[in-house]
Amino acid sequence: DTGVSQDPRHKITKRGQNVTFRCDPISEHNRLYWYRQTLGQGPEFLTYFQNEAQLEKSRLLSDRFSAERPKGSFSTLEIQRTEQGDSAMYLCASSFQPSAGANVLTFGAGSRLTVL
Amino acid sequence: AQSVTQLGSHVSVSEGALVLLRCNYSSSVPPYLFWYVQYPNQGLQLLLKYTTGATLVKGINGFEAEFKKSETSFHLTKPSAHMSDAAEYFCAVSRFYNQGGKLIFGQGTELSVKP
Numbered sequence: 553d554t555g556v557s558q559d560p561r562h563k564i565t566k567r568g569q570n571v572t573f574r575c576d577p578i579s580e581h582n583r584l585y586w587y588r589q590t591l592g593q594g595p596e597f598l599t600y601f602q603n604e605a606q607l608e609k610s611r612l613l614s615d616r617f618s619a620e621r622p623k624g625s626f627s628t629l630e631i632q633r634t635e636q637g638d639s640a641m642y643l644c645a646s647s648f649q650p651s652a653g654a655n656v657l658t659f660g661a662g663s664r665l666t667v668l
Numbered sequence: 669a670q671s672v673t674q675l676g677s678h679v680s681v682s683e684g685a686l687v688l689l690r691c692n693y694s695s696s697v698p699p700y701l702f703w704y705v706q707y708p709n710q711g712l713q714l715l716l717k718y719t720t721g722a723t724l725v726k727g728i729n730g731f732e733a734e735f736k737k738s739e740t741s742f743h744l745t746k747p748s749a750h751m752s753d754a755a756e757y758f759c760a761v762s763r764f765y766n767q768g769g770k771l772i773f774g775q776g777t778e779l780s781v782k783p
Contacts, residue, residue: 556711585770592677594758594773595712608770643711647769654700654719655762655769659711 554578556660558644564666565634572630573663577646584627585657586619587643588612595643601627602649634667641665670695670761674774682782687731687746689777691759694740701742702760702771703733712758718742729753754781 557576565571577584583602587595598617599609603624613619616634621627631638641664645657675690693699700719704712716727723735729752733744742759756778760771 583769592776594672594674594760594775595771597770597772600770645712649769654717655771656702656714656717657771659704659713661709661711 556644556646556658558642558660558663560663561661562664562666564668566668567636568633570630570632571634571665572628573642573644573665575627575629575644575646575660577626577644578648578658579625581646581648581658582624583647583649583655584621585645585647586627586629587645589641589643589662590639598629631665634665636667639665639667670699670772672759672761672772672774674757674759674777676777677775678778678780680780680782681749683751684748687744687749687753687779689744689757689759689779691733691742691744691774692740693742693759693761695761698737699761701733701735702762703727703731703742703744704758704760704773706756706758706776708755715744715757749779749781751781751783754779 559574585600586598589595601621616632619629641662643662645659647657649655671694673692702717703715706712718725718735726732731746759774
């Protein structure tokens with residue numbers, strides 16, 4: 553178990569550019585979540601996958617955002633035409649969701665995006 | 669809808685003093701409750717969780733929390749603060765495992781520990 557890995561850890565880009573973040577979850581985990589965290593705030597849910605299916609997207613996820621988990625393993629989060637308001641920490645988490653009971657998320661260290 | 673309120677965005681205690689971080693939740697059904705800790709430049713780490721059963725939950729690093737349904741609270745405590753406890757602490761709620769099981773977080777409480 554190597555934990556949840558995120559890449560890159562830091563990304564600085566100019567407004568209008570596209571960026572992509574990658575998340576490698578814990579291998580046996582069937583669920584994968586993306587959260588966004590801005591300074592001084594708690595993480596906000598963006599979207600989640602069960603295996604390769606994207607089952608829910610937050611209203612925070614505008615049309616410029618797209619997430620994929622093509623083979624049910626790693627996931628990518630792409631932001632097109634970045635805006636300064638997209639500057640945040642993007643957190644990935646994974647879990648093995650049983651049929652019932654609490655869903656315990658394991659988080660990666662995050663990818664920090666700075667849009668100039 | 670579920671929500672979490674953490675009272676106090678910043679708490680400062682002296683080393684060796686009691687740590688008390690407050691969390692109140694709103695949920696129409698019995699919730700699952702969590703405390704996570706975040707150290708600088710690191711991801712969130714689970715401290716403890718309440719699902720069912722015993723309402724006093726013990727976690728890592730000497731922390732514990734008590735689920736009080738009547739008060740809709742899940743406050744985090746530690747009898748004696750250590751310098752290494754300085755971090756950001758987040759309370760979170762979830763319930764609907766068949767609707768994603770996602771966590772809803774509070775805004776966080778930054779804990780400072782003075783020597």
